[in-house]
Amino acid sequence: MTGALGFETRQVHAGAIIDGEAGARITPIYQSAGYVFDSFDDGVERFAGRSARRAYSRNDNPTNVVAARRIADLEGGVDGVLVASGQAAIAMALGALAEAGDHILTTDRLYEGTREMFRGALRRQGLAFEALPIDADEETWVAAVRPETRAIYAESIANPLGEVADLALLGRVSARTGVPLVVDNTVATPYLCRPVEHGAAVVIHSTSKWLGGHGSVIGGAIIDGGSFDWAAAAERFPQLHEPRPHGAPSFAERFGDAALGAYLRSVVVLEHGPTMPPSSAFLLLHGIETLSLRMQRHVANAVAVAEALRAHPAVARVHYPGADDGQADLVARLLPDGAGSIVSIKLAGGRDAARAFLDGLRLVTQMTHIGDVRTLAIHTGSTIHGKLTDTERERLGITEGLVRVSVGIELADDIIADLRQALDAVPARELEAVVS
Structure with missing residues (x-):
């Protein structure tokens, strides 16, 4: 789907699958746990990561892929992954970027459920979080970055008091320090704000909210903006640059600017397994259309x-x-x-x-x-x-x-x-x- 089309058109059509067998115009619910291998060797290639074809629905269901690609398209990103909730999206995104001993900078104005996860489960897993005032100046943010800092985290519009993060300022901090900016864009939605345009590397959504829109399904999305230079940040993110098993090239070699999205899908989400049911992705797609x-x-x-x-x-x-x-x-x-x-x-x-x-x-x-x-x-x-x-x-x-x-x-x-x-x-x- 080309970016030359308007937002209102892309929210209906981007990433759509027209079922070749039955001719269904809307994306079907692919209610399947796995997918048939063409041969012994085909199975080997899929599990080795050398085939673009899917192997299992834990991380790659066609219905979910359409919804993720549509959100990525609307955000101006290059890839997207759906997970079971907004909280899962935050955990998976930070889990892809950081490990025990690493440091995350955040604004001091965040949804309380997010803050609770930061000071609870993720801190117990060894991540250190440091909050700066949402209106801190650029030099204060730059000075707070450490060698072990792996992300700058903010909400475009904070919940519940509506403080707005200066994403352009944070984008400059990201560019100056080589630390990716991760933005929860749930409250604004891509219709009102697209953080990638301001320098965000990763955009997160609780799709349960305005994207779904009808209070009927829980879900989350992680969007790879495709705007971060992972090659220049190889020392901070070796997981994207190490050769893969079975002789497959590294994520950075194979996917370039879209390396993080591929790593999320193929490693982090696959290993943790926070899968969104395809029936939920189907309802989410209907919400996005309006x-x-x-x-x-x-x-x-x-x-x-x-x-x-x-x-x-x-x-x-x-x-x-x-x-x-x-x-x-x-x-x-x-x-x-x-x-x-x-x-x-x-x-x-x-x-x-x-x-x-x-x-x-x-x-x-x-x-x-x-x-x-x-x-x-x-x-x-x-x-x-x-x-x-x-x-x-x-x-x-x-x-x-x-x-x-x-x-x-x-x-x-x-x-x-x-x-x-x-x-x-x-x-x-x-x-x-x-x-x-």
């Missing part, structure tokens, strides 16, 4: 919700990228088509006000998820950030009255009406602590 249409509506609704809630006396602050957070110029530069659809509100009355508000919702659903066509809301301090200390929550801006709203595609007036009636129902005593 991504641009949904994102336009998501963004328009989020802007309307943010504006409507600012004037309500129960709301002390509205968090939406670029609105009143000093990032307007950055948002205009990196997110010209919109800043996503997460609107977080700080209720003046704290936790009790949040409880009254959430329990008063009628249309909006109280649950943990984002990126659904339905509008969803959650009190983050007692759920997603519930394991943190009060001091840690305060440092991250997770106040007692913070409610995250993932704005859906319903009629904006209906969403706003439900949010307002729930806010109106917050008891007067919960409004006494109004913060200007």
Whole structure:
């Protein structure tokens, strides 16, 4: 699929398989664990990595390959791999780049589930993580890079407060230091932001969110941007340059700029086995086909919700990228088509006000998820950030009255009406602590 076609066309057609036997126009669900070898020697060639044909569905199912290639196409990357969840995508991407004793630099504004994995499972596996302020300058980032640093990790739009990472700045740091930039682009989606254009080497998605769009499947994607010079970074990443078993050439020799994607598929994902079911990839493909249409509506609704809630006396602050957070110029530069659809509100009355508000919702659903066509809301301090200390929550801006709203595609007036009636129902005593 050529890049000369528009985004809206490629989200429908990129990477598609037209089944040669039955003539199915949409990509079928290839519900098969493995694939028939043509001969003894064919099996040898497939397992030796000298054949482009697949051997097993743990890492290479045709339905999944189409979805991965479509996301890669939309992101401007050269290859993509699907896995079972967004968390798996993060773990596999960092597992491909780093090993015990290595160091990862991150921004200090990340989804709490990601931070929990960094300070938990991945730290126990020997990786060291260091967080810098999301607004740190270029020289601070460069100075923090060590000989054992293997990745710089950021979210394009942070969840839940919507801080925007300066991807162009981080891309320059990556180019100067020879350390790949890994960006979680879940909240922005490739429709609003394409990190590869700003210097990212790897892009990650929780495909359960806006890409799938309907809250029906869990999944993740890792996109190889094809923009990183792996040959120049051979000392940092010997796994891409060592000769393969059975006399096969190294990943860097065989795949060049796309070496990481091939290594992920053939080694890391194959060995760990976090496989996305092809039935889930099939549903994901259907979601991707309408991504641009949904994102336009998501963004328009989020802007309307943010504006409507600012004037309500129960709301002390509205968090939406670029609105009143000093990032307007950055948002205009990196997110010209919109800043996503997460609107977080700080209720003046704290936790009790949040409880009254959430329990008063009628249309909006109280649950943990984002990126659904339905509008969803959650009190983050007692759920997603519930394991943190009060001091840690305060440092991250997770106040007692913070409610995250993932704005859906319903009629904006209906969403706003439900949010307002729930806010109106917050008891007067919960409004006494109004913060200007």
